[in-house]
Amino acid sequence: xxxxxxxxxxxxxxxxxxxxxxxxxxxxxxxxxxxxxxxxxxxxxxxxxxxxxxxxxxxxxxxxxxxxxxxxxxxxxxxxxxxxxxxxxxxxxxxxxxxxxxxxxxxxxxxxxxxxxxxxxxxxxxxxxxxxxxxxxxxxx
Numbered sequence: 192x193x194x195x196x197x198x199x200x201x202x203x204x205x206x207x208x209x210x211x212x213x214x215x216x217x218x219x220x221x222x223x224x225x226x227x228x229x230x231x232x233x234x235x236x237x238x239x240x241x242x243x244x245x246x247x248x249x250x251x252x253x254x255x256x257x258x259x260x261x262x263x264x265x266x267x268x269x270x271x272x273x274x275x276x277x278x279x280x281x282x283x284x285x286x287x288x289x290x291x292x293x294x295x296x297x298x299x300x301x302x303x304x305x306x307x308x309x310x311x312x313x314x315x316x317x318x319x320x321x322x323x324x325x326x327x328x329x330x331x332x
Contacts, residue, residue, distance in 0.1 A: 194218075200281070207307045210315075224317070236288055241273075243272060244272035247278050247297070260319075261323035
């Protein structure tokens with residue numbers, strides 16, 4: 192299974208690029224992970240493929256602890272999608288058509304974060320989830 196972080200626009204901030212460069216090789220140890228950028232939120236729907244399970248990273252979504260996210264992440268993977276797509280909208284969120292495709296939504300917290308920073312925060316939390324699921328020492332319980 193492939194895990195995709197679907198975002199609008201290229202990563203702009205150098206510190207986010209550096210952080211992603213740190214986590215991408217770590218994530219690749221567990222499976223295929225990629226960040227796919229589209230030029231506009233209206234293009235997100237076109238980026239989906241048959242068999243995708245879409246989860247919105249949305250301020251209105253459910254919040255999880257790191258352990259809770261790991262459990263939910265495993266449940267999403269167990270549903271057997273070809274790709275598990277986590278999507279970040281633009282400053283105005285998601286189109287209604289794209290939102291209708293989602294099978295879940297989650298918030299990274301109660302605060303609003305810059306869209307570039309969400310990419311890095313999510314990559315770190317995804318890595319943390321993998322280490323939790325594999326009983327590795329990155330996450331201290």
